[in-house]
Amino acid sequence: MAAQKQKVFFISDSTGITIESLGQSLFAQFPDTEFVKTVFPFVSDAQEVQRVIANISAAVKTDSTPPIVFTSLADKSLIDLFLSHDMPVLDIFTTFIPQLESRLGTKAKHAVGETHGVGSPIKYVQRIEALDFTLNHDDGTKIIDLANADIVLTGVSRSGKTPTCLYLAMHYNLKAANYPLADADFESSSLPGAIAGVQERVFGLTLSPRQLHKIREERRPGSRYASLEQCEYEVRRAEAIFRATRLPYLDSTSISIEEIATAILQRLKLRTHKNDSHQPASQAK
Amino acid sequence: MAAQKQKVFFISDSTGITIESLGQSLFAQFPDTEFVKTVFPFVSDAQEVQRVIANISAAVKTDSTPPIVFTSLADKSLIDLFLSHDMPVLDIFTTFIPQLESRLGTKAKHAVGETHGVGSPIKYVQRIEALDFTLNHDDGTKIIDLANADIVLTGVSRSGKTPTCLYLAMHYNLKAANYPLADADFESSSLPGAIAGVQERVFGLTLSPRQLHKIREERRPGSRYASLEQCEYEVRRAEAIFRATRLPYLDSTSISIEEIATAILQRLKLRTHKNDSHQPASQAK
Structure with missing residues (x-):
């Protein structure tokens, strides 16, 4: 029908x-x-x-x-x-x-177009600064400024870190850095040195090896990088690091960017705007 | 009080x-x-x-x-x-x-959590592809693929192109490229060759020279780049190009990223999702 x-x-x-x-x-x-x-x-x-x-x-x-x-x-x-x-x-x-x-006990002013206006100049500047920071910390190479990050997402390549960082910057004015886990990192069960020092702000992302394989195949078909074996290895090692270091992490396989961002805010109990907060109503899994 | x-x-x-x-x-x-x-x-x-x-x-x-x-x-x-x-x-x-x-004439299903779910896998992939494209076309250097852009924003440095492109990609799955106008471009009153060929998808952004000066001063205090004189010159030249080429453009001085994105969709009458559209109710200014 x-x-x-x-x-x-x-x-x-x-x-x-x-x-x-x-x-x-x-x-x-x-x-x-x-x-x-x-x-x-x-x-x-x-x-x-x-x-x-x-x-x-x-x-x-x-x-x-x-x-x-x-x-x-x-x-x-x-x-x-x-x-x-x-x-x-x-x-x-x-x-x-x-x-x-x-x-x-008061009347509405019925003014037009207030919702998505530019708001306070301070918030506008914060938003642009957050986006700039996030764009400049999108590949883990510029780690000098990680101390100024509000949040650091880590995980294997193509686990959803970049879109989530951009969403957090765009909508919550958060300076969100992105630290990809790569070959050298998988040999240890510790967090990479560059982010270990700010662990309280680090959050892990993982996903099913099969989904990762599918995503990477789109990018580099037939490569070792995209092979199911490599994806299985990387995800297994990344999750081992998350567990060994008791890092909070999330499986992004079947949830949207909005849901990932919301869950991260909730789990890290980040205060997103002055006076506003996201509360964990449910037990963290 | x-x-x-x-x-x-x-x-x-x-x-x-x-x-x-x-x-x-x-x-x-x-x-x-x-x-x-x-x-x-x-x-x-x-x-x-x-x-x-x-x-x-x-x-x-x-x-x-x-x-x-x-x-x-x-x-x-x-x-x-x-x-x-x-x-x-x-x-x-x-x-x-x-x-x-x-x-x-039908009953709601009262299912939980449908709004910001991952939705159809196709839309998810489109969103990630749009973000990837936008991140890879954020500085006008990789113009080889401009033919695949859904939209190209142009204007002087720090006129709001990057945040707007990211918003359009994140929320409307649009491949939004960013072409900054630079010194060499100001000598002519035509669109730069790289984007002239796709003019029907190009949209200009401008802002008040004073606002631009303020924004650039935050980045590079005391520089020629940030000087009010330079900002006045660049804005004047950019707007001259927009007018000479009859390019639709928008003054972003006191409006939010959401408002800029909405106005662009409306002006370019872009179809944002299958079957959905933004209509210009008002006369274009």
Whole structure:
């Protein structure tokens, strides 16, 4: 049976990233429906809303089901425009703001486009510094500055260190260094000297040898580097080092970059922004 | 007057990224309150929920206001545990799923942790390939493969190209190359030969000379590179090239990486995932 198709529109006075992410969470609960998504970002006045409504109406003209419309529009009068066109919306502000107002005993300011704005200049600079640091510490060669790393990921080549480091820098402003385990390191069961001194900030990544083999084959088909034997050897040695040194580590085989990053924050109990924290609710495995 | 403090807890059976982002959107509407956030990710059974509830209760013991609790828990019985402890929650599933069920005429499956899972293996591979490509095309030196780029960002050094490229790769699986404009390029009003051939995929970034000066001073204080004169010259020349070649470009001075990325997707009308699109609702400026 072909999946049921449903058109979905996201309209935001900012980037639309929040409602798209919300939509994705919700749609995952309806696996038999194929959601066809369109995002209209930076919609901030009545004229633009009218244009969006016309676009949506034209797009769904021949559809048997009406569109699903998610909005994050701080200006209530813009929501009313949708309603006056008989286009019901799922709006995050009208849904949650009244409850927050009553809880906080204060009124929302209904200002446009606050979510993904540049925020405080300090946080912006921290983010860029974190990304610069991470890009400059992506291969373990520049270890001089490891003392300034917030976190150091280690593991065999292609175990997911680089994308995870970039995610941690981009979204949590963390200076994340990457130290690949290589041949010489596998001869010992200690952490390499370069990172042993900062062990409390080191986190290991591993994955199934078969998955590693598949990933490396894409890069260097038929090489010794990519062979299943080599992958099995490296993973076995890396995990032996992690266990011998009681390093916290994670198997990244079937989880996303977001999940790896979240688990690392949780396990290292890193404070990610001032006053914010990730708590380990479950026992570490 | 000191800002009012309000403790907020995010409890998710997955990463918690969606509800944190939702919270941030909403909290931005209450600038006089300081929200002190704690995330409990990967909470997936009754025992863990009980532990989280105990943690929250202990954390807010001496507070004059009750905590605000956001949840994304697909299993309704876990929500009921909060309610039975007299802890009201703002839950995205109970809030939106009933409306979606009635719209779609089908039941949600209430499966745990679907949002930021690894998703389809194809998308995972695309993401890693996009990041690899972007990291390997971060300085304009490896231009051999520019024909395979989904997008090419150009502009003066430190105009925000690298973070934006990484964001586009990480979140939209786009192969984003970065071509910095340098001294030799400023002598002409054409696009550099290396990128002229793929102009339909090139996007310019600019920023105020003063901001550029500030950023470069952090990197190389007192250098000619960082001098206001040099920054003014480079920005003037870069913008002249953009205008002469009718290249779409954006001033990144006071906007975030998310906003730059969204605006670029919108302006280039890039299809970001199969079937998904970003629409320009407003006139391009």
